[in-house]
Amino acid sequence: MEGQGDSFEFKATNHGDVLLAGLRHLRDKQQLFDVVLVVEKQKLPAHRVVLASCSDYFRAMFTDGLKECHQEEIVLSGVTAKGMANLVDFAYTSKSNIDCDSVVDVLGAASHIQILPVIAACEDYLKKHLSLDNCVDIANVAELYTLKPLEQFVFQFMCKNWHEFCSCHDFHRLRKSQLLKLLKSGFPVDCSELDIFLSILNWVDHDVEDRHDCTLQVLDKVLFENISLQELQSVCHNSVFKDICSKVPGLSKLINSFINTTECTKDCEARVPGSITCPNLCKCIARKSVPGIGNLRGxxxxxxxxxxxxxxxxxxxxxxxxxxxxxxxxxxxxxxxxxxxxxxxxxxxxxxxxxxxxxxxxxxxxxxxxxxxxxxxxxxxxxxxxxxxxxxxxxxxxxxxxxxxxxxxxxxxxxxxxxxxxxxxxxxxxxxxxxxxxxxxxxxxxxxxxxxxxxxxxxxxxxxxxxxxxxxxxxxxxxxxxxxxxxxxxxxxxxxxxxxxxxxxxxxxxxxxxxxxxxxxxxxxxxxxxxxxxxxxxxxxxxxxxxxxxxxxxxxxxxxxxxxxxxxxxxxxxxxxxxxxxxxxxxxxxxxxxxxxxxxxxxxxxxxx
The missing domain is CATH 2.120.10.80 (Kelch-type beta propeller)
Incomplete structure (x- = not known):
């Protein structure tokens, strides 16, 4: 036959869709299953090759000689059945249905077995539905699954709405570590630094028995140089401040040292019992202000x-x-x-x-x-x-x-x-x-x-x-x-x-x-x-x-x-x-x-x- 040496490459543009449809068909017909995932006593039959193709977790499990390579049933802990069922559906359909009831379960499972596109989809969902009512819960989720970009997004939202957020019940649910990270995040706020100071005092007062030990550590993140001496003096007459001072040794002394200091040297430093240092409180400089910016924080x-x-x-x-x-x-x-x-x-x-x-x-x-x-x-x-x-x-x-x-x-x-x-x-x-x-x-x-x-x-x-x-x-x-x-x-x-x-x-x-x-x-x-x-x-x-x-x-x-x-x-x-x-x-x-x-x-x- 003439032209036997001629060749060309044929490429089916819809091959991926056809393959995925074929795998779905096998699943629907319950054919060729070779593994069953057991989550919270619920059984999820699947094909190993499908799971391994979209999850590094399963790829390592099925190819690195682990005992699960030969097990017909594999028990998964640390995830929910709702979340894992969603991901098995995703493996066969490339679609994941995410809503407010399922997002945490799906995110937890996707983080566990490392399906990155679903993790990103859950992050996007949480960002779009972020509000003052759920921002602390979403911050907890971000911290739990080490989602740094999501955590920073939540902190930025909190700072942008600090004036309203600090009046919410959820503000007082912040843990010490979260409040410290929030204050160090470097995002602009919608209130004065005096408001930041007062909101921290209210946070301490909400659970003063457990929080009085960390008061000075948190106050170290207040930018006292952005608060005028007149404003700081007014705080001394605040009933909440007086109550906290009675339970936090050295706090009143620190504030008064800042108010009364008229001259400051490089070695000037206020110290409190326990060798805790709060150097910001003795910065004797005029309040920093820039026209057009209410607070220079951030x-x-x-x-x-x-x-x-x-x-x-x-x-x-x-x-x-x-x-x-x-x-x-x-x-x-x-x-x-x-x-x-x-x-x-x-x-x-x-x-x-x-x-x-x-x-x-x-x-x-x-x-x-x-x-x-x-x-x-x-x-x-x-x-x-x-x-x-x-x-x-x-x-x-x-x-x-x-x-x-x-x-x-x-x-x-x-x-x-x-x-x-x-x-x-x-x-x-x-x-x-x-x-x-x-x-x-x-x-x-x-x-x-x-x-x-x-x-x-x-x-x-x-x-x-x-x-x-x-x-x-x-x-x-x-x-x-x-x-x-x-x-x-x-x-x-x-x-x-x-x-x-x-x-x-x-x-x-x-x-x-x-x-x-x-x-x-x-x-x-x-x-x-x-x-x-x-x-x-x-x-x-x-x-x-x-x-x-x-x-x-x-x-x-x-x-x-x-x-x-x-x-x-x-x-x-x-x-x-x-x-x-x-x-x-x-x-x-x-x-x-x-x-x-x-x-x-x-x-x-x-x-x-």
Whole structure:
């Protein structure tokens, strides 16, 4: 026969379904059974090969030479008949019927014999049906079967609803170990730290005879630095607190030592009998508070990086955050708009505002006036009112509860004026209003806020070149007031405040003789009271289109072109400590970024879980 050497591979696409249907048919006809599972005296006949194909537990039992290899009946302990019957059905049908009456039985059996898809299905069911009435029970289930993701999900729910949860009967059912894990979970709460403190006192009081020994251990997880002294003093008059103090030696002394301490040293530490230490109670610092966040529990301040250009996608609308533990940039969210650069970005009441900017359309730069607001607590965006003008390469500053849009590319709009057009946004009314123009039109300038007043310096003007002036906006008079000129002109630079002074860093200017671009290398500081500038440091390397952001007294330098050269992209995040005046270099990032934007924001720690 001609063509005997030819061959082809035939593959039946429905073979798996046919095989499963065949196995079901054998089961329905009670044919070829070779094993019987006995659970709570109920017998469940099955085929060994079916059980072993979907369970590592049975595969090991039937193939590793165990005694069960030769037993016709196998007694299973530690599971229920209801749960195991459900799993045998799953083995033959790929379906598992899960409801509130069966989910714990099915989960227990699936965990015992390690059928992972069913375990995941039970976890999803419990997450979807989580409520204040059952959250403690689900936490117990998660702990029993070592389901860490489910346990964290429950803890996050409890924290998010702490105000209501702590008033429920189930709150008092929490065991000491659970309450400790809950307080250490790092999730944001919907109440003040004082409420956390009071709820713990009520938890102790609910069973004070059994819980008084662990009171100080649990209170060690209270963030007393987030409670004002006035609030703490009010607790001392609380009847529950007085009753617990009578049964917990040293508690009253600890609280009073915190209230009465006016000076604290590094060695300051309050101790109670039994060598139990509760160092949080003697932290003599003012209550930490951030506008827009009721309680800092579960939040961590970090650097956000947004938009611009990256080596991975070109122009981008991605937003990354600097993970403090790994020092790596990790993806957070995306601006709900086209990929863009040269927009204004600022944080106000711990919300991120991204406004204006430009994008490319068929090689043409398009400037827009649209604005967006990101709430990290809800991980959500919303649109805000658009500016009266289209802007890019402008300053978006925050002062006195308003967002200020100052200057920008003069080609972005048809408005002609001698100064730089300015407007401000009121988040409370979602409206923009024009304010006095900044003298001298400009783009690529910088701004910052000190004592609730907006400062602007430098920038580029087509007729004048790179500028060296400094201006302060007086909101009361709606006027710009002139300050002392910069030590060197700057464009594409950064400006921030530290202590009671203003700093400028980075940028470039033109050499007055050669008209060549020169990278500004000095870090200059401005004393507002004396109206004087001084140089306090220098860059470890010059970068063009980089950003400079202050976090915890440390300047973080992100992205840019080394020495202004396009082919020399910077991957490392360099840091300059303003206290020690020293530079350090972090590990290289996977990302190369330029013409992006950065600012600081408090993010829920749970975002990195």
């Amino acid at each position: 939040f961590q301040q970090t650097v956000l990086v947004a938009g611009g250009f990256s080596n991975e996608t070109g122009m981008t609308s991605s937003v990354w955050y600097l993970d403090q533990s790994s020092s790596l940039l990790k993806h957070l969210t995306k601006i709900p708009h086209v990929d863009q650069c040269n927009f204004g970005m600022a944080a106000h009441n711990n919300k991120l505002y991204v406004i204006g900017g430009c994008f490319n359309d068929q090689m043409q730069e398009i400037v827009h006036p649209f604005g967006f607001c990101y709430d990290p607590a809800e991980d959500s965006w919303k649109s805000i009112a658009q500016m009266t003008l289209e802007r890019c390469r402008f300053v978006l500053g925050v002062a006195d509860g308003y967002l200020y849009a100052v200057g920008g590319d003069p080609h972005a709009s048809d408005i002609q004026m001698e100064g730089a057009p300015c407007e401000r946004y009121d988040p409370r009314t979602d409206r923009w209003e024009e304010i006095e123009p900044l003298p001298g039109g400009r783009t690529q300038h910088a701004g910052t806020t000190l004592d609730n007043r907006l400062y602007i310096c430098g920038g580029f003007q087509e007729d004048e070149g790179v500028l060296d002036d400094l201006w302060c906006f007086n909101a009361d008079s709606n006027q710009w007031e002139r300050g002392s000129s910069l030590l060197v002109p700057r464009a594409d630079h950064a400006m921030f405040t530290h202590g009671n002074k203003i700093y400028v860093i980075g940028g470039w200017y033109y050499d007055p003789n050669t008209r060549q671009r020169v990278m500004a290398s000095s870090i200059d500081c401005y004393d507002v009271d004396r109206m004087t500038w001084e140089t306090v440091g220098s860059l470890n390397e010059s970068r063009l289109y980089a950003t400079y952001t202050l976090l915890n007294n440390v300047i973080h330098v992100v992205g840019g072109w080394r020495n202004g050269k396009y082919r020399q992209k910077c991957r490392s995040i360099d840091k300059f400590d303003l206290d020690t005046r020293r530079w350090t270099k972090d590990q290289d990032q996977d990302l190369e970024l330029w013409e992006h934007n950065t600012c600081c924001l408090y993010l829920p720690k749970s975002l990195s879980y």
